Amino acid sequence: MVRTAAAVVLILAAFVVAVLYAWHSVPTAAHLDWTAVMALVLGSVLTCGLAALLIFLLIYSDRKGYDQRAHDEMERRFSRPPGPDA
Secondary structure, three states, rough: HHHHHHHHHHHHHHHHHHHHHHHHHHHOOOOOOOOHHHHHHHHHHHHHHHHHHHHHHHHHHHOOHHHHHHHHHHHHHHOOOOOOOO
């Protein structure tokens, strides 16, 4: 678990360095003030957080078996008994 956390922190740090390098190396005609930069950073962080939360819930649901129970219930509810042409 510690190795995984260290790997995630290392990847995030590399990503931040790459973004800062790209931000400062591209010449732009319009410079953003600090409120625009904070809005951009906050929006990016919240979007990544939401994506991580949804992926966590997807994995949690699968491991607890909620998906299989829902699938079985839908199959039971909508399956038709075999007819004469089956």
